[in-house]
Amino acid sequence: MNPNIVETINVAREVAWLPWAVQYFFLIGLSYGACLLSLPGIVFRRPGWAGISRLALLGALVCGLAAPVALLADLHQPGRFWHFYAYFTPTSWMSWGAFFIPVYLGGLLTYAWLAFRPDLARHAQGGGKLAGLAGVLAYGGHESRGALKAAALLAFVGAALVALYTGAEVAVVQARPLWNTPLLPLQFFITAFAGAVGLALLFNRFSVRDAAANRRMAGVLAATQVVALAVGALWLALGVSGISPVHAQALAEVGPSANWQLSAAWAVAATVLTLVLAWKWPGSGLLIGLLALHSAWMMRWSIFIGGQEVPKTGAGYYTYSLPLGPEGLMGIVGTAGLWVFLFILITTLLPLDRLAAGNTDKAAA
Amino acid sequence: MKSCSPPQATPASPSRRNFLRGVPVVTAAAAVAPTPAIASTGKHQWAMLIDVRKCIGCQACTVSCIQENAVPEGSFRTVVSTYSVKLTDSAQPAGTYVLPRLCNHCDNPPCIPVCPVSATYKREDGIVAVDGDRCVGCAYCVQACPYDARFINHETNKADKCTFCAHRVDAGLLPACVETCVGGARIFGDINDPESELARRLKEAQPQLKVLKPELETAPRVFYIGLDERFTGKVEGQGTLWKPRNLPHA
Numbered sequence: 001m002n003p004n005i006v007e008t009i010n011v012a013r014e015v016a017w018l019p020w021a022v023q024y025f026f027l028i029g030l031s032y033g034a035c036l037l038s039l040p041g042i043v044f045r046r047p048g049w050a051g052i053s054r055l056a057l058l059g060a061l062v063c064g065l066a067a068p069v070a071l072l073a074d075l076h077q078p079g080r081f082w083h084f085y086a087y088f089t090p091t092s093w094m095s096w097g098a099f100f101i102p103v104y105l106g107g108l109l110t111y112a113w114l115a116f117r118p119d120l121a122r123h124a125q126g127g128g129k130l131a132g133l134a135g136v137l138a139y140g141g142h143e144s145r146g147a148l149k150a151a152a153l154l155a156f157v158g159a160a161l162v163a164l165y166t167g168a169e170v171a172v173v174q175a176r177p178l179w180n181t182p183l184l185p186l187q188f189f190i191t192a193f194a195g196a197v198g199l200a201l202l203f204n205r206f207s208v209r210d211a212a213a214n215r216r217m218a219g220v221l222a223a224t225q226v227v228a229l230a231v232g233a234l235w236l237a238l239g240v241s242g243i244s245p246v247h248a249q250a251l252a253e254v255g256p257s258a259n260w261q262l263s264a265a266w267a268v269a270a271t272v273l274t275l276v277l278a279w280k281w282p283g284s285g286l287l288i289g290l291l292a293l294h295s296a297w298m299m300r301w302s303i304f305i306g307g308q309e310v311p312k313t314g315a316g317y318y319t320y321s322l323p324l325g326p327e328g329l330m331g332i333v334g335t336a337g338l339w340v341f342l343f344i345l346i347t348t349l350l351p352l353d354r355l356a357a358g359n360t361d362k363a364a365a
Numbered sequence: 366m367k368s369c370s371p372p373q374a375t376p377a378s379p380s381r382r383n384f385l386r387g388v389p390v391v392t393a394a395a396a397v398a399p400t401p402a403i404a405s406t407g408k409h410q411w412a413m414l415i416d417v418r419k420c421i422g423c424q425a426c427t428v429s430c431i432q433e434n435a436v437p438e439g440s441f442r443t444v445v446s447t448y449s450v451k452l453t454d455s456a457q458p459a460g461t462y463v464l465p466r467l468c469n470h471c472d473n474p475p476c477i478p479v480c481p482v483s484a485t486y487k488r489e490d491g492i493v494a495v496d497g498d499r500c501v502g503c504a505y506c507v508q509a510c511p512y513d514a515r516f517i518n519h520e521t522n523k524a525d526k527c528t529f530c531a532h533r534v535d536a537g538l539l540p541a542c543v544e545t546c547v548g549g550a551r552i553f554g555d556i557n558d559p560e561s562e563l564a565r566r567l568k569e570a571q572p573q574l575k576v577l578k579p580e581l582e583t584a585p586r587v588f589y590i591g592l593d594e595r596f597t598g599k600v601e602g603q604g605t606l607w608k609p610r611n612l613p614h615a
Contacts, residue, residue, distance in 0.1 A: 002595070002601045002602050002603075003451075003603060004450060004451035004602075005448050005449070005450050005451070005462075005595065005600060005601065005602030005603065006448065006449040006450075006602060006603045006605060007446065007447075007448050007600065007602055007603065007604050007605055008447045008448060008449050008461075008605060009422075009424075009444075009445065009446060009447035010444065010446045010447070010604075011441050011444050013507075013513050013516060014516070016504035016507040016508065016516070016517050017504055017508065074503075075501050075502055075503055076501075076502025076503075076504070076517050076522035076523065077500065077501045077502040077522050077523065080499075080500075080501045080502075081501065083482040083484075083499060083501050084481055084482060084501070086482075087481075087482040087483050087484075087499060089478075089480060089481055089482060089483045091477075091478035091479070092478060092479050092480060092481040092505070093479075094479065094481035094503060094505050095481035095482070097481075098481065169505075172479075173479075173508050173509055174475060174509075174511065174581060175475060175508065175509055175510060175511035175581075176508060179508075253599075308508075311513060311599065311604070312510075312511055312512065312513040312599060313446070313466065313512060313513050313577070313598070313599055313600065314446065314513070314599070314600060314604060315448075315599075315600040315601065315602035315603060315604035316602070316603060316604015316605070317604065
């Protein structure tokens, strides 16, 4: 900051991408991360992964269904969402995203349905809550490996496209140096995948408490934290050394801010703590799961809301205080409420314990 | 700070003084025929020159813009950023630096390619505009504008920005900010008209002509004379930004 210049008159531009956007990027990230985590056990049938992958697929489904609602709510003209399809604009990543989301969700829903059909049928036979609906959804309850693999492939391609567009959409914004770094999409992806592992850890903790699955997931989580720290260190090194002008500009923009210094220290501390706990005390599934989810959310909050607190032309920083209405806190609470509703609905049809048990025979026993 | 490249064409558009000379003619002719010199025919390329040395920071432009365009309370399409700058070569401790800001109507506008529904577009006359019937209010353009010139209008829930008062220009009038500028600091015109005052002034000022954030290569159509290098990008200084209070969404 130059103390010889004091800005006496200017205007503060308010945050235009609201907490709804943070919720969307958080949930869709968890969803595509969890979708990837579902593949080893369900598609590749890796030993010891069945329960993890089925819990992950549940997470992908719940988060994937809630995310577009948050995205729609972030539009100031939500009723015009169909314009995305009527006026495709190939130069805009957001325009591509409007097509990638249905590809991903279509693939995910089909994949999840094919994976859970036998479970739905079992629930229908058991006569529990919503058994009639489960019976209809099971549609015979047959297992179709070929179709499942095809649907999983579609979901995987959709997940990759969503990961690509959500990262690129933000990273191409040259006007915001903090966003305009090639490492940002990678950082989004790593934290999203770590968050998905965290979600599966929580599901495991609140269902069968499978210690082996917990250890396996803790190992994966530890690996994600190592990668996150390495990419963070690379970001900093590129910025400090000046090798990469875009990283140097990003660092120069937020480096002098005490708030940003605190955020960076917090992020590093949370990542190191998650790594140490996951590595040394893999049994701490609940704690490391919550830490991973927290880091994924905080990273997005800092990038989106914090990033918009940096004026493009004015001096200093804007100050953001969370409004209590739909444009602020209610957006966060509302999305969380929708998530809880979907979780209850889906786990009523597909009880968590049955999914976590891994194979359906064990669950039935 | 690098100077911008010289405008290729010559302007045509009237300075405020020249325009005022023609007001009786325009007024009388309004019912008869449009004024060809400033009517939008598609051949014009509108631009603005801001002589910072003549700006007195009165904010008349800010107020007239709000009134002309019904800009909601707490939002601004143009504003005169004002800075107190410590002086080292003068007996007085500090001086005031003023910098009128608005949409730069870039020739290479970053806001256009990101718009997911092609609602933001460049008119044939160079004005960057928003199709309000198509805009979904996603605010991607707000993020992409490097000049903080765009915002979401909370009365329309659409992207909003300076239009160079296109509705006035199309009717043969000057933008409201130009018309009300007390110091004559804002000169508006057609860079395709070699006879215009804008073209002449741009040509004369060439050595000291600057644009904001030239390194981004957005090719702004808003040029500045007297632009201090310390103010061409994000200003490194102490911020005391005003934030509207007790307003929805503020």
